[in-house]
């Protein structure tokens with residue numbers, strides 16, 4: 265199939281060293297599939313997201329295989345490990361992965377202020393020691409797969425927006441560079457945080473694509489217009505019959 269010419273994949277405003285635009289989530293345990301997807305979507309996206317599925321299967325060697333490819337095509341790498349543990353353990357995990365030089369790393373804001381402030385301090389030192397640019401530290405607030413009913417089930421009575429706002433405020437006060445939120449909370453966080461606070465937004469479904477396990481969803485265009493910095497798109501691209509065409513169509517929808 266012919267892939268339509270893509271507009272510039274750099275959309276939105278880059279903040280805190282986070283290049284703005286669409287990042288494709290390479291959620292697979294298959295290294296060949298990940299490298300093929302990375303090649304196919306490269307002309308249409310700003311970055312590639314490596315998450316738990318790929319990293320647990322292939323570790324640093326797999327990361328480097330994707331990062332080498334990303335470097336050749338000028339894409340940013342987002343290492344989405346969603347670290348969540350005591351401060352010392354998260355600091356140790358960062359020490360292990362900061363030398364890989366991803367542009368973004370995630371950790372859970374519900375790990376608390378002590379964990380986040382320690383992460384910020386240590387990431388600076390880890391990056392300096394490794395001679396790499398410090399990654400942006402991005403706090404996961406309330407997963408986009410959760411709704412008010414799910415929050416109540418785990419003892420968090422707050423509605424998702426109130427809980428996301430609370431955690432985003434905590435993340436900013438702890439020195440993080442931004443948060444992961446759903447499209448539904450972008451406007452409220454933008455109003456409550458510094459303009460340079462990065463908003464990383466999954467839960468994106470172009471028209472006609474099923475939500476599946478995601479509960480707080482919007483289209484990429486709606487999230488872009490609301491002010492997302494990073495648009496995270498996985499299955500709408502990777503499960504499409506033609507991933508390059510799907511990525512090109514999403515990039516085109518933002519123009």
Ligand SMILES: O=c1ccn([C@@H]2O[C@H](COP(=O)(O)O)[C@@H](O)[C@H]2O)c(=O)[nH]1
Nearest residue numbers: 289315406407408466467496497498499
């Ligand atoms: O709250 C969150 C945090 C991270 N994610 C990640 O984004 C992608 C979304 O994949 P889709 O296939 O587009 O649903 C996936 O890698 C998640 O781990 C999220 O969805 N929600």
